[in-house]
Amino acid sequence: MWIFTVFLSLLADNLIFTKALGTSTLMAASKSRSNLLILSLMMSLFSVAGCMLTTILYWSIPLLRHESVMVESLFSPILYTAVISVIYIVVLLLLYALSGKWFSTIKKYVHLSAFNCAVMGVMHLCFAPERFLTGSFVPTDFLGMSMPVMDARTVYGSLLFGIQMGLGFLLASLFLLAVRKRLYAPEVPAAFRGFPAILVYIGLLSMAIHAITV
């Protein structure tokens, strides 16, 4: 039962199916199985690290916490971009040191997964000014477990939020992987083959999830 609840929770808050975030990246990566899985893992890593580092910054630099929602929303993209940039450079340096000859293959995934709507979207959702200024918390409890909702402004809360969003993206990738071959098959009309068929497929899944969770 717990697994079912977790599954539903991942679907109900899914970045792709409910907010369409990261769809372009998913499309770009959908050409091969390995692309999709590596990219999903990379994006999960960036989401989790981004949320945690931003939380630490918010707590350690009080200047970043502005009373005005307007000011906060004006400057948040710069802050999030700076945070992701730092993580991006650290990841690139680590991969350069550890992956050896594979570095040139892996680095394209790092480029693609660092600066995109999904990672930035997770951070915007996690630290939405309206939410923290009114003292409310991350919108859902973690993976359907009956633990109390978490304050995104704690490292633990942001960690769990990042993991949940990352797992959601991974799940969406797995859904796409399952039918990818068929959506590119010659039996599909040429006009719909590939990208348009993927969009319709995501739309149908999104409609089903919408119906389940309403």
Added chain:
Amino acid sequence: MKQNKFSAIDGLFRRNAVLAEGMVIAPIVVCCDTLPKALILSLAFACITFLSVSIASFFPKSIPYALRIILYAITSSLIYIPVAMLCSYLNFAVIGMYLPLLTVNSFVVLHSELYFYKLQKRLLLPALFLHIAGFCLTAVIIGLVREILAYGTICGRVVDVPVLMQGLSAPWAGFILLGILCAVHRKFFPKK
């Protein structure tokens, strides 16, 4: 070697950012459920993308790509500030969190490097303008169709539609409509 020609039809149709390249899908799917929202999104996208890509074209190519991509994202985040201030006067709140997300759209961080900066400088601005126009055209078409079918209105004015399908304002309908529009686009401009 830099490309020294492009055709107007490329930006608007053949290499349409959304329909052919699959970029910037999220705002179109979620925000474009009415024509006014589509127009607002188009304006915000045009301001952020045009300024960001044109300014970023001056960054020297000697800077490694890993650092250049950071500079692109920071440039668009800085441009976002005046655009968002302008937006606060024009009721841009309807776009919600998708407005700041335009700062890291694929156009700015990816497509600029793969396409625009390979063009000669004199062609960059017209090509950029036409590609942005292609995005706006797609947004307007999706917004218009969804508004008519879901709400029976055009820009809030009631039109005679026999059956309303309010579900079409949801993101799932955005995906399906966009998929159908992509297929229609591909029929007219098949991939080589």
